Amino acid sequence: MEYYLQNTPVASIIFVFTIVTSLYAFSNPQVYGKFMLHPYSVYRGDRVYSIFTSGLIHKDYAHLFFNMFSYYIFAFTLERTIGSWQFAILYIASLALSDLSTILKHKDHFWYNSLGASGAVSAVVFSYILFDPLTNFYLLFIPIPIPAVIFGVLYLAYSAYASKQSAGTINHDAHIFGALAGIIITIIFNPHVPLEFIREISVWFR
Numbered sequence: 001m002e003y004y005l006q007n008t009p010v011a012s013i014i015f016v017f018t019i020v021t022s023l024y025a026f027s028n029p030q031v032y033g034k035f036m037l038h039p040y041s042v043y044r045g046d047r048v049y050s051i052f053t054s055g056l057i058h059k060d061y062a063h064l065f066f067n068m069f070s071y072y073i074f075a076f077t078l079e080r081t082i083g084s085w086q087f088a089i090l091y092i093a094s095l096a097l098s099d100l101s102t103i104l105k106h107k108d109h110f111w112y113n114s115l116g117a118s119g120a121v122s123a124v125v126f127s128y129i130l131f132d133p134l135t136n137f138y139l140l141f142i143p144i145p146i147p148a149v150i151f152g153v154l155y156l157a158y159s160a161y162a163s164k165q166s167a168g169t170i171n172h173d174a175h176i177f178g179a180l181a182g183i184i185i186t187i188i189f190n191p192h193v194p195l196e197f198i199r200e201i202s203v204w205f206r
Contacts (some may be wrong), residue, residue: 010088011075015068018117021056022064032057037099037114043107051103055095055117067117074128081131082189090185094123098178102171119174123182126152130186130193133200149201155179 005012025031037054041047058064079087098119106112129148136145146154156179159172187193 008076008079008084008087010084010091011071011079014091015071015075018056018071019064019068022058025057026061032115035115037102039103039106039112039114040108040110042103051096051099052092054099054115055120057115058117059115063116067121070125071117071121075124078124078128078131082127082186086189090123090127090182090189091120093185094178094181095120097181098122098174101173101177105173114171114174116171116174118171119178119181122175122178123185125182126179127182127186130183130197133197134204147204152179 021031021035025035035050035053035057037050038047042050058067075087075091082090095117099114102114106114129152133147133149133152135148137148137151138145156176159175159179
């Protein structure tokens with residue numbers, strides 16, 4: 001743990017704090033009421049803080065596991081790549097930006113709530129893809145390597161389709177806008193990344 005705190009302090013603190021807060025919320029329903037994103041209220045200027053606190057809680061253990069598993073794989077390497085304060089801005093800003101479409105889409109739906117760090121985690125994953133587009137991703141239970149850039153395209157296409165179909169209770173809009181936020185913020189901090197990304201992709205097609 002000392003190694004992680006010394007080399008990737010921001011990613012480590014977010015990782016531990018999110019897990020602890022989520023586990024605490026599982027046994028304390030009042031936390032959900034205070035922390036969940038409620039677009040109806042936020043749009044009217046109330047509970048604006050929930051844009052950030054909603055990323056600290058999760059629906060259940062499976063939701064927490066999949067988000068933190070993805071985060072663990074990519075976040076620590078990404079912080080070492082782009083720097084600690086850059087990683088902090090990317091994660092926090094993407095968490096907020098990923099919720100904007102949800103707030104607008106559900107601003108008149110009093111019954112609607114949203115929670116989870118999926119938007120910010122998507123930002124981390126897609127930022128990572130920009131730096132290493134040809135690395136192989138392995139999905140759980142599917143032992144077939146998928147180039148990161150292909151995974152990214154399929155992920156966004158599925159999320160867009162699922163969002164239009166209103167499939168399930170997953171906030172697919174947050175996935176899409178979190179990914180886009182991660183890409184944009186990464187490029188702002190590292191203007192050379194697009195050219196490097198294209199160069200790597202072009203080598204792949206030779």
